[in-house]
Amino acid sequence: MTVLMLCWEFPPFIAGGLGIACHGIVKALLKLGIKIDLFLPARFPLYFRLEWPENADNLEPVFFLKRDEINFRRKKFLSYRDKLKYLGLIPGSGPYLYNNGLMKRVINFKETVSRFAHNLNFDIIHAHDWLTFPAALFLKQRVKKPFTAHIHSTEFDRSCGGGNELIKQIEHAGLTAADLILAVSGYTKSILAGKYGIEENKIHIAYNAYSLTKNIETGRKTLKEPLVMFLGRLTEQKGPQYFLLTAEKVLKKLPGVTFVVAGEGNYKKELIKKAEEYRIQDKVLFTGFLERDEVANFLSAADILLMPSVSEPFGIAALEAIEFGTVVITSRSAGITEVAESVYKTDFWDTDTMAGIIINLLKNPEQLKDRIDQSKREIENITWHKTAQRIVELYLDITKSL
Numbered sequence: 206m207t208v209l210m211l212c213w214e215f216p217p218f219i220a221g222g223l224g225i226a227c228h229g230i231v232k233a234l235l236k237l238g239i240k241i242d243l244f245l246p247a248r249f250p251l252y253f254r255l256e257w258p259e260n261a262d263n264l265e266p267v268f269f270l271k272r273d274e275i276n277f278r279r280k281k282f283l284s285y286r287d288k289l290k291y292l293g294l295i296p297g298s299g300p301y302l303y304n305n306g307l308m309k310r311v312i313n314f315k316e317t318v319s320r321f322a323h324n325l326n327f328d329i330i331h332a333h334d335w336l337t338f339p340a341a342l343f344l345k346q347r348v349k350k351p352f353t354a355h356i357h358s359t360e361f362d363r364s365c366g367g368g369n370e371l372i373k374q375i376e377h378a379g380l381t382a383a384d385l386i387l388a389v390s391g392y393t394k395s396i397l398a399g400k401y402g403i404e405e406n407k408i409h410i411a412y413n414a415y416s417l418t419k420n421i422e423t424g425r426k427t428l429k430e431p432l433v434m435f436l437g438r439l440t441e442q443k444g445p446q447y448f449l450l451t452a453e454k455v456l457k458k459l460p461g462v463t464f465v466v467a468g469e470g471n472y473k474k475e476l477i478k479k480a481e482e483y484r485i486q487d488k489v490l491f492t493g494f495l496e497r498d499e500v501a502n503f504l505s506a507a508d509i510l511l512m513p514s515v516s517e518p519f520g521i522a523a524l525e526a527i528e529f530g531t532v533v534i535t536s537r538s539a540g541i542t543e544v545a546e547s548v549y550k551t552d553f554w555d556t557d558t559m560a561g562i563i564i565n566l567l568k569n570p571e572q573l574k575d576r577i578d579q580s581k582r583e584i585e586n587i588t589w590h591k592t593a594q595r596i597v598e599l600y601l602d603i604t605k606s607l
Contacts, residue, residue: 206600207240209327209344211318211337215245215264216497217286218294221438222521223357226389226413227333232261233593242325244340246314248293249273250321266292269321307336308371315339323347329600331355335372338379345382351603354383355411356393361400362516363442377401385603387411387596389519390540411596412544414589415524417501431462431567434507434531436500436522437514439470444513444536444553449476451511453483454560459567462488467503469494504529508573509563513553514539523548524587527580532573534562544587547579 210231214224231241241255243264250269255261263285268274282288289295318340331353332341338354345352360368360376380386380401386408388394394410397403433452437443445466452464466476466489473491480486495503500522504510510526510533517539526533527545535541536553551558566573 206238206329206597206604207242207327208234208600209322209325209330209350210241210243211330211332211340212243212245213314213334213336215243215294218245218289220494222413222519223334225415225521226357226519228261229414229416229589230593230596231255232258232416233589234596235261236590237593237597239593239597242322242327244314244318244322244337245294246310246336247317248291249277250317251292252322252325264289264294311336311339315343319343319347328604329353332379333357335360335376335379338375342378342382351384351600351607352382353385353387353600353603354379355387356380356397356518357389358518359393359396359400361396362393362518363440365441365515383407384607385409385599387599389413391543392538392540393518409595409599411592411599412540412587413519413521413524414587414592415521415528415584416589417525417528431459431509432465432507433462433509433511433563434465434467434503434526435511436467436495436503436526437512439466439468439472439476441472442515443468443470443517444515445470445472445476446479447513447553447556447559448511449479449483449485449489450556451513451559451563452489453485454556455563456485456488458560458564460488462563462567464489465492465503465507466490467492467495467500500525501529504531507531509534509566511559511563512536512539513551513556513559515553517541524584527577527584530577530581532566532576533580534559545580545583547576547583549576 212227216224216228235255235258243253243255251266253264254267322344329351330341330344332338333355334357341352360372380403388397388408388410391410394408397408398405435445435448439445455462480489504526510531512520512535514536517536519540523533523541534549537550542550549562
């Protein structure tokens, strides 16, 4: 079976969990013998033909236009990252993926896919989130192949209830036309059914998993001071404002704690001002966007990962944190709580409770250790392999029924 995979992010061209999930799924599908034609929002009309798991870590472009291939072959690249940069897939691009001009890039991506992809030989279309839905919709109409819509986050999540009406319309069109819908959690499934009116029997849960960076020692806590971390986009959805309010309350009781805010987003300037207003700027480190190895290093050093998201479809960072020996505190509705019951759960706005949990854990290291041991046992069997097996079963069901 060959899958035409439409992704907006793919490592090292990532801004967050979407790219990590796409990579994990793609690599696991390849290990199961599925062939993948991968499309990304590149500068040139091209795709990546993936046949073996190692292909997912060393993308080689297949150009649709001869002149683009000739120019590419003439170039001498110093590294893999330089090659991707030339292709317009800027490593560590972070917020660039979602800044001004986003809709134009979505349209350009749709035009590339609609112009060239129909000439490829594939069995099913698999599109991740709304950014790829216009391309998927056009292609499905042209080639009459099954379309899988994979939902990692909705506009209701990202906007905390409001949002862009055009994006919601694109999401609804994709969900309505899809032959198969994959949601990353039961929480996300409930949004698709409740907000978009999609029949629940059309939606299947495919939980995210995690994969760690190689050669990083796990459980290595080397800092003298306790470290509490926030990891994610600095937007309303992820709740960084509640992280700072919690930090202020903890520091009044435990002034030796260091807080790290890792990520970029439109809230960054406001958050820096808030840290100054709370007079905790000397105890809060804003790192900006982190590469994957940097994420691993910080999670190795952190004692607690605090995720006070207003809406969290899943939360891959929580799984990675647990594997690194870091206790997780997250909002009550987060998708991660469906597979890891031992994570601490609170209301996203309840900074008193979050501060109390942090203070108690840092004062009682044995309790902290017991909780992380419990969490590690819970996630042992959460793998991309299992997720990919489930997806292949659904592929086969949908292709047989059409």
